[in-house]
Amino acid sequence: xxxxxxxxxxxxxxxxxxxxxxxxxxxxxxxxxxxxxxxxxxxxxxxxxxxxxxxxxxxxxxxxxxxxxxxxxxxxxxxxxxxxxxxxxxxxxxxxxxxxxxxxxxxxxxxxxxxxxxxxxxxxxxxxxxxxxxxxxxxxxxxxxxxxxxxxxxxxxxxxxxxxxxxxxxxxxxxxxxxxxxxxxxxxxxxxxxxxxxxxxxxxxxxxxxxxxxxxxxxxxxxxxxxxxxxxxxxxxxxxxxxxxxxxxxxxxxxxxxxxxxxxxxxxxxxxxxxxxxxxxxxxxxxxxxxxxxxxxxxxxxxxxxxxxxxxxxxxxxxxxx
Amino acid sequence: xxxxxxxxxxxxxxxxxxxxxxxxxxxxxxxxxxxxxxxxxxxxxxxxxxxxxxxxxxxxxxxxxxxxxxxxxxxxxxxxxxxxxxxxxxxxxxxxxxxxxxxxxxxxxxxxxxxxxxxxxxxxxxxxxxxxxxxxxxxxxxxxxxxxxxxxxxxxxxxxxxxxxxxxxxxxxxxxxxxxxxxxxxxxxxxxxxxxxxxxxxxxxxxxxxxxxxxxxxxxxxxxxxxxxxxxxxxxxxxxxxxxxxxxxxxxxxxxxxxxxxxxxxxxxxxxxxxxxxxxxxxxxxxxxxxxxxxxxxxxxxxxxxxxxxxxxxxxxxxxxxxxxxxxxxxxxxxxxxxxxxxxxxxxxxxxxxxxxxxxxxxxxxxxxxxxxxxxxxxxxxxxxxxxxxxxxxxxxxxxxxxxxxxxxxxxxxxxxxxxxxxxxxxxxxxxxxxxxxxxxxxxxxxxxxxxxxxxxxxxxxxxxxxxxxxxxxxxxxxxxxxxxxxxxxxxxxxxxxxxxxxxxxxxxxxxxxxxxxxxxxxxxxxxxxxxxxxxxxxxxxxxxxxxxxxxxxxxxxxxx
Numbered sequence: 108x109x110x111x112x113x114x115x116x117x118x119x120x121x122x123x124x125x126x127x128x129x130x131x132x133x134x135x136x137x138x139x140x141x142x143x144x145x146x147x148x149x150x151x152x153x154x155x156x157x158x159x160x161x162x163x164x165x166x167x168x169x170x171x172x173x174x175x176x177x178x179x180x181x182x183x184x185x186x187x188x189x190x191x192x193x194x195x196x197x198x199x200x201x202x203x204x205x206x207x208x209x210x211x212x213x214x215x216x217x218x219x220x221x222x223x224x225x226x227x228x229x230x231x232x233x234x235x236x237x238x239x240x241x242x243x244x245x246x247x248x249x250x251x252x253x254x255x256x257x258x259x260x261x262x263x264x265x266x267x268x269x270x271x272x273x274x275x276x277x278x279x280x281x282x283x284x285x286x287x288x289x290x291x292x293x294x295x296x297x298x299x300x301x302x303x304x305x306x307x308x309x310x311x312x313x314x315x316x317x318x319x320x321x322x323x324x325x326x327x328x329x330x331x332x333x334x335x336x337x338x339x340x341x342x343x344x345x346x347x348x349x350x351x352x353x354x355x356x357x358x359x360x361x362x363x364x365x366x367x368x369x370x371x372x373x374x375x376x377x378x379x380x381x382x383x384x385x386x387x388x389x390x391x392x393x394x395x396x397x398x399x400x401x402x403x404x405x406x407x408x409x410x411x412x413x414x415x416x417x418x419x420x421x422x423x424x425x426x427x428x429x
Numbered sequence: 430x431x432x433x434x435x436x437x438x439x440x441x442x443x444x445x446x447x448x449x450x451x452x453x454x455x456x457x458x459x460x461x462x463x464x465x466x467x468x469x470x471x472x473x474x475x476x477x478x479x480x481x482x483x484x485x486x487x488x489x490x491x492x493x494x495x496x497x498x499x500x501x502x503x504x505x506x507x508x509x510x511x512x513x514x515x516x517x518x519x520x521x522x523x524x525x526x527x528x529x530x531x532x533x534x535x536x537x538x539x540x541x542x543x544x545x546x547x548x549x550x551x552x553x554x555x556x557x558x559x560x561x562x563x564x565x566x567x568x569x570x571x572x573x574x575x576x577x578x579x580x581x582x583x584x585x586x587x588x589x590x591x592x593x594x595x596x597x598x599x600x601x602x603x604x605x606x607x608x609x610x611x612x613x614x615x616x617x618x619x620x621x622x623x624x625x626x627x628x629x630x631x632x633x634x635x636x637x638x639x640x641x642x643x644x645x646x647x648x649x650x651x652x653x654x655x656x657x658x659x660x661x662x663x664x665x666x667x668x669x670x671x672x673x674x675x676x677x678x679x680x681x682x683x684x685x686x687x688x689x690x691x692x693x694x695x696x697x698x699x700x701x702x703x704x705x706x707x708x709x710x711x712x713x714x715x716x717x718x719x720x721x722x723x724x725x726x727x728x729x730x731x732x733x734x735x736x737x738x739x740x741x742x743x744x745x746x747x748x749x750x751x752x753x754x755x756x757x758x759x760x761x762x763x764x765x766x767x768x769x770x771x772x773x774x775x776x777x778x779x780x781x782x783x784x785x786x787x788x789x790x791x792x793x794x795x796x797x798x799x800x801x802x803x804x805x806x807x808x809x810x811x812x813x814x815x816x817x818x819x820x821x822x823x824x825x826x827x828x829x830x831x832x833x834x835x836x837x838x839x840x841x842x843x844x845x846x847x848x849x850x851x852x853x854x855x856x857x858x859x860x861x862x863x864x865x866x867x868x869x870x871x872x873x874x875x876x877x878x879x880x881x882x883x884x885x886x887x888x889x890x891x892x893x894x895x896x897x898x899x900x901x902x903x904x905x906x907x908x909x910x911x912x913x914x915x916x917x918x919x920x921x922x923x924x925x926x927x928x929x930x931x932x933x934x935x936x937x938x939x940x941x942x943x944x945x946x947x948x949x950x951x952x953x954x955x956x957x958x959x960x961x962x963x964x965x966x967x968x969x970x971x972x973x974x975x976x977x978x979x980x981x982x983x984x985x986x987x988x989x990x
Binding site (some may be wrong): 140271 | 523873874
């Protein structure tokens with residue numbers, strides 16, 4: 108098990124470093140001279156050379172890449188925003204909690220509503236509850252998030268005037284972005300849960316339990332759900348990777364100053380240090396979360412844990428024999 | 430199956446009801462409907478604000494009105510708070526970053542002086558003299574200027590600020606300033622390389638002055654120490670900037686204040702709302718009191734609303750069409766350039782692209798520029814008035830053979846709409862074009878590549894003077910090649926512009942000569958000067974705008990609600 112954990116950890120580090128190299132290389136080859144972007148077209152050749160030297164972009168590619176990797180992963184310095192003149196790391200630290208809260212609550216709401224809906228649909232297969240859930244899921248999976256968000260703004264902010272349409276002033280500011288972000292997810296998770304539960308509804312052990320006269324409630328909660336929800340929980344765990352990088356559209360619509368808006372503004376203004384910083388943070392967050400999800404498999408699903416143990420034992424035996 | 434259909438029908442009905450609730454009761458009209466906003470709201474009061482204008486309350490008082498004049502003529506009460514939506518986050522409070530274009534930072538720091546309608550009006554500078562030969566300027570500061578830290582601003586701070594501005598922002602004065610030195614605690618001397626030219630004084634006043642001590646002790650990117658009437662009390666990046674009125678503001682004599690340096694509101698909250706639709710909604714639901722950047726579609730609502738005033742003022746930017754005059758391009762043929770200019774209808778662009786909100790230009794600069802001859806507005810032919818027949822005649826004199834010309838434009842919706850219309854207008858006279866849409870961040874680089882385009886559509890600024898617009902376009906000082914912005918390589922043009930921009934030579938006759946040269950050679954066609962709109966609450970009695978046409982909440986005046 109420990110060997111597996113170490114392997115996965117190494118893989119995660121490799122993914123983060125690869126993402127950093129990739130984003131640096133892509134940004135390096137993007138057309139446009141950063142010095143000209145910063146100074147404008149009226150800058151003299153001397154001014155441009157001066158700024159290029161200040162930014163360190165007059166050095167060879169490999170030197171720049173080495174410096175970038177050293178600063179990012181050894182000194183934890185992602186550089187300074189070209190247009191804000193503030194630390195990218197500081198800017199990220201300020202925004203990550205907001206974005207994480209937005210994404211996290213959105214996914215929690217999705218799970219809290221979507222999973223029971225899916226279970227309910229499956230246990231009432233082909234009845235009106237099932238069809239209702241399917242219809243709901245179809246509608247909200249079909250309409251784009253931004254459209255739902257705009258509809259909510261018009262209805263709750265403009266017509267009823269009970270919720271703010273922008274900013275981060277109070278808890279009320281989070282309601283509409285979370286609701287808008289969660290609706291499509293609720294439909295998706297409900298459908299997925301439904302199909303997972305339906306797979307075990309007709310399993311032999313469920314039929315056996317029923318034949319033994321076990322109460323239906325007990326059949327559902329003690330026999331059916333623990334098995335059916337393993338893939339669902341995995342799915343929910345994976346969706347947490349969207350906490351940081353998956354809220355760009357919502358942040359833009361609700362003028363919510365999080366990582367997504369920081370990134371999209373940086374892209375518009377070609378603020379390379381901010382773009383690189385955001386991409387690395389999103390990649391690192393996603394890779395680490397995927398690692399945690401993978402590792403949690405062993406604890407959630409006894410079959411996978413047994414597989415790890417079996418593999419370790421086999422290798423141990425071979426070693427002993429040798 | 431029957432139930433399933435019912436459920437689907439029910440869902441659809443619910444969606445329709447929600448949509449109905451969401452859209453019912455709106456007062457908005459379509460963008461094409463007639464609106465009289467520009468005639469009613471673009472009027473600007475000159476220095477003397479008259480009682481009649483004050484009574485209507487729908488006036489722009491402008492920053493040229495002194496504090497005393499406002500106090501005497503406009504109904505005004507001290508407001509406790511105003512919430513104002515801005516498009517951009519100030520992001521950086523450093524006084525030497527590019528603060529001139531950021532609405533949030535207008536009036537926060539202060540320069541030596543303002544140039545208002547061509548006149549120098551002191552801010553930190555009490556007085557100044559320029560030697561007869563135009564080579565030396567002696568200035569004197571008020572001796573009681575203090576910043577929010579209590580530091581007294583001296584001439585050495587002015588010199589420090591100028592040096593920092595040159596080093597950090599490249600403010601562009603080194604080209605004509607030979608020496609900048611403090612000659613006493615509150616006096617300084619600037620020595621010029623050549624006699625002072627029109628527009629250079631404007632440049633001298635466009636950088637902020639701060640205390641050297643404060644700059645070394647504070648990280649002014651985030652912890653600014655200004656001399657202006659407000660101090661920063663709260664900043665949440667990307668969301669909110671809050672200013673509070675200073676109790677210890679150094680200038681207590683309102684007769685010496687221009688409107689933008691007044692503090693008629695105790696607290697100003699600048700909310701960053703990048704989306705125009707969101708700003709409109711925030712205005713409608715009362716989350717904010719005032720806003721800029723309202724789309725043409727939303728203007729009629731605010732124009733008719735009793736809760737808001739809508740002000741339209743001419744933008745400092747004009748929509749221009751620049752032909753590439755490099756010898757390797759088809760547009761190096763002056764007759765082709767003339768044909769293109771005659772084929773384009775400025776009126777059509779104004780109506781189609783700007784919904785009629787603006788005015789057509791009859792010159793490279795709009796008619797409000799200092800030095801502009803009002804007679805030019807009435808010329809019927811001189812400035813390439815739309816005439817497709819004439820365009821065809823000129824086209825017949827060229828060797829143009831149906832090749833596609835490249836129109837370079839950035840991806841802003843307004844500019845791409847203009848490009849599409851120009852494409853269609855040129856097609857009507859037989860000139861084929863294709864539109865090359867480029868990212869705004871790199872378009873200036875593409876523009877500098879003379880092989881990449883034939884026609885360039887852009888928004889160009891006119892700051893104060895007519896000559897500035899011509900100079901900015903024609904001079905080789907602003908390019909990395911030995912010619913003007915559109916690769917027009919004529920030493921005669923350079924000599925002409927260098928001579929006529931000197932104060933002594935800046936006469937109407939010389940301006941006419943230069944303008945004729947510009948028109949004869951068809952170097953650029955300025956098409957439209959759009960209006961920019963500010964929505965303010967109905968309890969506003971006078972709107973103060975900065976030089977960059979930004980709404981200045983502290984300088985505006987208010988009444989009780």
